[in-house]
Amino acid sequence: MSAERLLTSSLRELAAALAEGRTRAEALAEAALGRAQALQERLNAFITLTPERAREAARAADERRRAGNVSLLSGLPIAHKDLFCTKGVRTTAASRMLAGFVPPYDAFVVERLAQAGTVSIGKTNLDEFAMGSANEHSHFGPCRNPWNPERIAGGSSGGSAAAVAAGIVPVATGTDTGGSVRQPAAMCGVTGIKPSYGRVSRYGIIAYASSLDQAGVISRSAEDCALALTAIEGFDPRDSTSLDHPAEDHAAALAAAGGRLDGLRLGLPREFFAVEGLDAEVRRAVEEAARTYESLGARLVEVSLPRAELAIPAYYVIAPAEASSNLARYDGVRYGYRAPDYADLDNMYRKTRAQGFGEEVKRRILVGTYVLSHGYYDAYYLQAQKLRRLIAEDYARAFASCDLLLAPTAPTTAWLLGEKGQDPVQEYLQDIYTIGANLAGLPALSHPCGVDAAGLPIGCQLIGPYLAETRLLLAAHVFQQKTDWHRRLPPL
Amino acid sequence: MNRTDWETVIGLEIHAQLTTRSKIFSGAFTAFGAEPNRQACAIDVALPGTLPVLNRGAVERAIRLGLAIEAEIAERSVFARKNYFYPDLPKGYQISQYELPVVKNGAITVQVGEGDAAYEKTVRITRAHLEEDAGKSLHEDFHGMTGIDLNRAGTPLLEIVSEPDMRSAEEAVAYARALHALVRWIGVCDGNMQEGSFRIDANVSVRPKGETRLGTRREIKNLNSFRFLQQAIDYEVRWQIETLEEGGTVQQATVLFDPERGETRVMRTKENAHDYRYFPDPDLLPLVIDRAWIEEVRASLPELPQALRRRLVEEHGLTRYDANLLTASKELADYYLAAVAAAGPALAKPCANWILGELAAKLNRSGIEIGESPLRPLQLAALVRRVADGTIAHAGAKKVFEALWAGEGEDVDTIIEARGLKQVSDESALEALVDAAIAAHPKSVEEFRAGKEKALNALVGQVMKASRGAANPQRVTELLRRKLTP
Numbered sequence: 015m016s017a018e019r020l021l022t023s024s025l026r027e028l029a030a031a032l033a034e035g036r037t038r039a040e041a042l043a044e045a046a047l048g049r050a051q052a053l054q055e056r057l058n059a060f061i062t063l064t065p066e067r068a069r070e071a072a073r074a075a076d077e078r079r080r081a082g083n084v085s086l087l088s089g090l091p092i093a094h095k096d097l098f099c100t101k102g103v104r105t106t107a108a109s110r111m112l113a114g115f116v117p118p119y120d121a122f123v124v125e126r127l128a129q130a131g132t133v134s135i136g137k138t139n140l141d142e143f144a145m146g147s148a149n150e151h152s153h154f155g156p157c158r159n160p161w162n163p164e165r166i167a168g169g170s171s172g173g174s175a176a177a178v179a180a181g182i183v184p185v186a187t188g189t190d191t192g193g194s195v196r197q198p199a200a201m202c203g204v205t206g207i208k209p210s211y212g213r214v215s216r217y218g219i220i221a222y223a224s225s226l227d228q229a230g231v232i233s234r235s236a237e238d239c240a241l242a243l244t245a246i247e248g249f250d251p252r253d254s255t256s257l258d259h260p261a262e263d264h265a266a267a268l269a270a271a272g273g274r275l276d277g278l279r280l281g282l283p284r285e286f287f288a289v290e291g292l293d294a295e296v297r298r299a300v301e302e303a304a305r306t307y308e309s310l311g312a313r314l315v316e317v318s319l320p321r322a323e324l325a326i327p328a329y330y331v332i333a334p335a336e337a338s339s340n341l342a343r344y345d346g347v348r349y350g351y352r353a354p355d356y357a358d359l360d361n362m363y364r365k366t367r368a369q370g371f372g373e374e375v376k377r378r379i380l381v382g383t384y385v386l387s388h389g390y391y392d393a394y395y396l397q398a399q400k401l402r403r404l405i406a407e408d409y410a411r412a413f414a415s416c417d418l419l420l421a422p423t424a425p426t427t428a429w430l431l432g433e434k435g436q437d438p439v440q441e442y443l444q445d446i447y448t449i450g451a452n453l454a455g456l457p458a459l460s461h462p463c464g465v466d467a468a469g470l471p472i473g474c475q476l477i478g479p480y481l482a483e484t485r486l487l488l489a490a491h492v493f494q495q496k497t498d499w500h501r502r503l504p505p506l
Numbered sequence: 507m508n509r510t511d512w513e514t515v516i517g518l519e520i521h522a523q524l525t526t527r528s529k530i531f532s533g534a535f536t537a538f539g540a541e542p543n544r545q546a547c548a549i550d551v552a553l554p555g556t557l558p559v560l561n562r563g564a565v566e567r568a569i570r571l572g573l574a575i576e577a578e579i580a581e582r583s584v585f586a587r588k589n590y591f592y593p594d595l596p597k598g599y600q601i602s603q604y605e606l607p608v609v610k611n612g613a614i615t616v617q618v619g620e621g622d623a624a625y626e627k628t629v630r631i632t633r634a635h636l637e638e639d640a641g642k643s644l645h646e647d648f649h650g651m652t653g654i655d656l657n658r659a660g661t662p663l664l665e666i667v668s669e670p671d672m673r674s675a676e677e678a679v680a681y682a683r684a685l686h687a688l689v690r691w692i693g694v695c696d697g698n699m700q701e702g703s704f705r706i707d708a709n710v711s712v713r714p715k716g717e718t719r720l721g722t723r724r725e726i727k728n729l730n731s732f733r734f735l736q737q738a739i740d741y742e743v744r745w746q747i748e749t750l751e752e753g754g755t756v757q758q759a760t761v762l763f764d765p766e767r768g769e770t771r772v773m774r775t776k777e778n779a780h781d782y783r784y785f786p787d788p789d790l791l792p793l794v795i796d797r798a799w800i801e802e803v804r805a806s807l808p809e810l811p812q813a814l815r816r817r818l819v820e821e822h823g824l825t826r827y828d829a830n831l832l833t834a835s836k837e838l839a840d841y842y843l844a845a846v847a848a849a850g851p852a853l854a855k856p857c858a859n860w861i862l863g864e865l866a867a868k869l870n871r872s873g874i875e876i877g878e879s880p881l882r883p884l885q886l887a888a889l890v891r892r893v894a895d896g897t898i899a900h901a902g903a904k905k906v907f908e909a910l911w912a913g914e915g916e917d918v919d920t921i922i923e924a925r926g927l928k929q930v931s932d933e934s935a936l937e938a939l940v941d942a943a944i945a946a947h948p949k950s951v952e953e954f955r956a957g958k959e960k961a962l963n964a965l966v967g968q969v970m971k972a973s974r975g976a977a978n979p980q981r982v983t984e985l986l987r988r989k990l991t992p
Contacts, residue, residue: 099555112554119548121555218555225788253557254790336788339587342598343552347654363591386589386783395785 017045022181022503025090025238032079032089039079039089039133043072046091046135050182053506057158059167059176061096063136064103071133078131087245088131093186095174096137097144098124098229099218107220108142108152111344111351111370121218122253123187123229123246130245138173138186142372143341144194144222146170147444148434151374156431159202160504161470165428168198174232175202179504185233185242191222192329193423193448195230196460200423200473203462205490205500206232207239210480211455212257214243215250221340223333224255226452235500236461236490240264243483259481267484268491275492276311280304281416285322289446293426299464299472300422303493306463307420310492317412317419321405325449328405330442331385331398332453337375338382344370377438406454413479418489421447423460423473447475457483461490462499471499510751511715514743515723516678516708517670520685521663522695523639523703524567530638530662531558531601538701542644546656550641552596557789560585564662565793567694568608568636569803571664574692574810575631577612579800583635585790589783594641594654602637602665604784608793609634615812616684617830618677624827629681630669636793637663658702664694670709670720675739679732682706683834684811686732691811691836699730706735710742712750721746722756726763726770738763742770814839822846822854831862837877848887856890864907881910888918901975902927931978933985936969939977940985943968954990962986 017037020028031037047065054060068091075089099105099117101124106112120128127134139157141149149157149172157172159165160180167176171188175198178186188195190208199206207230214229221227231242247261282304287297308314346352346366353365371379385394412419424444434440451458456477463474478486494500529536532549549556572579586604612631617624639661644653666685672678686704689695697704706729711721726742729735741763746756760779761770809817811833818829832842838861845857865886869876889910893903906921915921922928930936943965944951950968953961962983969982 099553105554107554115554117553117555119553216555217557220554221789223788252559254559255788335785339589339599339783339785342589342591343554343596345591345593345598347593348551348596349553359593383783386785388781388783391783391785 017041018049018181021045021049021091021184022234023184024235025087025184025233025241028090028184029086039072039075040069042089042091043068043133043135046183049180050135050177053160053180053182056163056506057160057167057176057180058155059139059157059173059180059182060093060136061106061108061139061152061154061173062104064134067103068133068135071128075131075133085130086241087127090132090185091135091183092127092132093136093138093174093177093183094124094134095140095171095186095188097140097189097220098187099220100124100134100137103137105137105220106153107144108140108154109371109375110153112220113153113351115350117218119218122215122250124218126246127187127242135183138171138177140173141170142375143220143337144170144189144191144227145337145374145378147193147197147441148429148431149173149198150431151372153372158431159428159470160506161203162428162468164430165470166201166431168201168424168428170194170198171206171232172198175199175204175206178202178204178232178234180506181503185231185238187246188230188232189219189222190228190230190448190452191226191333192445192452195232196423196448196458196473196475197444199232199460200462200471200475201428203465203471203499203502203504204232205235205239205459205461205494206230207243207459207483207487208451208457209243209247209483210257210457211452212255213259213457213481213483214246215253215256217250217252217256221336223336224340225336226329226333228452235494236459236487237265237268237494239459240268240487240491243487262484264484264487268488271488271492273492273495274311275307275489278307278312278418278489279315279416280307280312281315281317281412281419283317283319283322283412283419283421285319286421286447289425291425291443291446292422293466295466296422296424296426296472299466300420300474303463303474304420306493306496307489310496312489315416317416319405319408319412319450321401321408322446322450324401325405325453326442326446328398328401328453329445329449330381331394332402334378334382335386335395336382338379338386341371341375341379346370374438402453405450409450409454409456409477417478418482418485419477421475421477423447423475427466427468427470427472451477456480457486459486459490461494462502463497464499465502471502512712512747513715513717514673514675514739515670515711515713515720516672516675516739518668518672518678518682519707519709520666520682521705521707522571522666522689524564524662524664524694525696526561526563526567526662528561528563529660530561530564530636532660534660536661538698540657542653542655543657546641546659550596550656550660552598558601558787560790560793561662564636565608565795566803567662568634568664569795569800570692570694570807571634571666571689572609572612573800573804573807574688575609575612575614575634577609577631577634579795580606580608580610581795582606583608583793583795585636585787585793586784587787590780592640593652594643594656594659596641596656596659600638600640601787601790603635606792607633607635608795614681614684614688616680617827618680624830626830627672627677627680629671629677632667632669634664634666637665639663670711675736675743678708678739679736682735683732687835688811692807702730705730708735708739708742710739710746711756712743712746722758724756724758724770725760727760727773729763734763734765737765737768738770741768745770808836811839818854822851822858824855824858828858828862832858835876837875841876841879841883844883845887845890848884849890853887853890853894856894857887860886860890860907864904868911880913881907885910885916885918892918892922896929896931896978898922898927899929899975899978902929926976928976929978930973930976931981933981936977936981936985939969939972940982940989942972944986944989951990962990
């Protein structure tokens with residue numbers, strides 16, 4: 015099997031091919047780089063490719079393998095969302111503001127995956143500072159969907175989802191603040207997991223909304239997600255919100271499972287299926303997925319999330335509030351973009367930030383500044399925090415009568431680039447199914463469960479109680495053993 | 507027109523830099539005086555993706571202060587972000603405790619004034635909260651540009667906020683001095699005011715006597731000496747009263763004190779005050795302090811000034827005034843305690859007298875701190891003992907004191923011996939002198955015999971003079987009395 019062909023294999027198959035000497039890390043890196051370059055114009059999935067570093071890391075991985083000292087992921091090509099700081103490699107957050115920023119350190123996730131022996135080939139495209147649901151808000155241009163380049167890849171981790179879907183890398187990292195791993199995974203027909211808040215250290219992730227940001231992984235299957243997730247989990251003293259909980263061997267739990275889900279109670283939130291904008295084809299595919307789960311032994315129960323609709327307004331107060339403060343450091347003083355001409359300090363701030371940030375980022379900074387202002391704080395920010403607690407309570411109540419929730423990942427399939435045009439609220443409404451898990455800090459994943467008439471992938475979302483990642487992955491894994499949606503490749 | 511009597515109202519906000527080796531949210535060192543930006547790590551520079559991690563040592567010091575001012579230590583306190591743009595504020599916000607501080611509702615009692623005019627004043631402390639310092643803007647040496655030094659960014663501060671309980675600059679200075687002594691006493695702050703380790707903001711307002719509502723206050727920022735504190739408040743109070751008496755109004759404002767011109771000038775008014783958009787910092791969990799930790803810290807505290815003061819009055823028999831003076835700093839108290847330990851508890855009072863009298867005057871005149879005194883506590887104790895056991899008279903003791911101060915000898919007894927300062931108590935030796943005095947001053951003798959006690963003192967003085975201070979005055983008095991009384 016050619017190295018390029020191998021890139022669409024599962025991680026276990028890849029690891030076996032490496033272990034048996036059928037391929038080498040260097041060959042895989044070359045293949046991944048070649049494919050990334052070949053598809054760059056078509057997809058724009060990458061902001062930066064690092065061929066030299068990748069080759070070096072691959073050679074080192076091959077060297078270690080010869081010395082007989084490797085972990086399962088060693089030698090596998092991967093890619094990082096360009097929101098993770100990478101030592102010596104520019105990290106842009108898809109913003110003009112950081113277009114030339116080279117961090118002096120690696121993010122925890124980058125560190126961990128390097129320790130596991132993976133070979134990063136570059137940094138993937140995203141919405142500027144992870145703000146967006148389409149990967150259209152990038153200083154480096156939109157990322158396109160491998161299934162149809164006229165369409166969005168989803169966002170904000172669009173580049174990572176597209177790179178995995180296009181068979182460039184078998185696994186890529188993402189971050190999920192309101193659905194940024196799950197939604198692009200759904201749009202691109204791949205599997206992505208957002209762990210419980212605190213599971214994975216945020217150290218070295220350029221912050222968008224600190225209380226919601228969480229790193230995750232995107233790959234071809236639940237099993238691959240399980241393997242990659244284990245590598246990035248665990249306590250990190252450098253992140254005060256990092257959970258003091260050891261990494262779990264999710265993949266081992268999957269391997270031990272039979273092909274059945276007997277006794278698993280899957281809750282279908284009534285409100286989610288009554289959303290006005292829910293596309294009929296998406297609805298049908300997700301209901302079909304539910305029936306497949308049922309056929310595997312799961313019991314379907316109807317549950318209620320009464321405040322589901324309030325998640326969007328709560329999110330679009332809290333996230334911009336935190337963002338307005340998190341992005342204050344981009345002031346042109348110490349690093350990053352600085353406007354070339356200015357009259358005085360105040361003018362330097364204004365021009366730098368006016369020129370350095372894109373429209374969507376500026377919109378959220380404005381909203382966030384407003385909701386934290388004197389006289390508005392109580393009415394907006396505090397109110398949104400109260401809503402957040404109530405929404406978390408809704409989820410807790412729902413989990414009293416089910417083990418996992420099943421829902422669409424997004425109300426529609428990938429839309430045309432530019433289609434949402436000038437109405438940001440249309441884009442915000444796309445987050446209705448994903449935001450709740452972020453507000454409540456819960457783990458959630460998206461796996462492919464069908465295609466629409468245009469052949470575009472549809473995602474099915476599973477949401478679990480706190481720290482129930484293994485349960486989520488196991489359910490999706492059993493589903494994927496029975497179905498082949500996740501094995502389909504885009505027509506590239 | 508009746509002149510209004512005005513009352514001054516002062517509250518202080520004091521920033522004490524904590525003595526941790528590393529910063530409050532990063533591992534960079536806090537030592538003063540390093541080359542610019544050599545002690546600023548990725549977190550202090552606010553590189554993208556960096557996160558704060560709270561320094562436990564800073565919290566421990568906050569607890570120490572809280573216990574020392576008999577305050578409540580909050581079981582749960584919260585770090586917030588104070589948002590504003592300034593070039594030396596790397597993150598665009600300062601992490602500071604806002605709604606829920608770590609320490610609240612404390613108080614200290616301080617002595618104001620001197621001698622008979624001295625009185626005690628209790629100042630309530632509303633709260634003390636942890637926060638990080640900002641960096642420094644360097645406006646010199648850059649030819650029209652501004653340099654930024656982030657060495658100080660992230661240095662741990664404890665902001666100690668008093669109630670507006672002080673009624674004069676004198677009280678404010680007494681409180682600030684007492685707090686300064688206390689933070690050094692318990693080791694949470696080095697108190698170095700030149701280096702900015704202890705900075706004072708004074709909120710000052712005036713109101714007609716009898717009025718219960720507070721007047722409009724102006725905040726004098728960043729006073730770094732007690733003298734400036736006094737001068738700034740004096741000026742500010744005068745200015746506010748004049749303004750009001752001339753029919754003007756005081757606008758709420760933040761002002762700076764210019765020590766060169768001895769006046770305050772407005773930095774910003776309420777209209778252009780910042781909207782800091784405080785909100786809880788999502789990068790930090792609420793700070794939770796359990797009882798066990800508090801007790802652990804309590805056990806590690808030294809005896810506090812107020813407890814020592816009580817002990818000096820009750821066990822050492824000192825006046826409250828002297829006890830207050832001796833506990834004005836840990837170094838002074840330690841000096842006194844070391845002297846008493848060597849001299850014996852019965853001699854506590856003379857030890858205190860020597861320290862607060864001769865020694866304090868000497869130190870003052872030569873600008874030396876008690877910790878650097880060339881005269882050590884053990885030497886002082888030996889001196890006091892030799893006075894008490896009659897070996898030397900007061901005049902001799904003073905000479906010994908001078909010799910010790912000047913470093914002309916180490917050992918008290920050796921100095922006494924070498925200089926012949928031993929007091930003459932031997933009756934046969936004294937008798938000749940006494941007889942000579944009686945013979946030489948018949949007038950005094952006559953007066954004494956006529957019932958004039960004072961005349962005896964004159965005779966004692968003559969004997970002392972004749973002995974060049976070596977005679978034991980008590981013995982001389984006894985002897986004279988015996989000889990002159992039929």
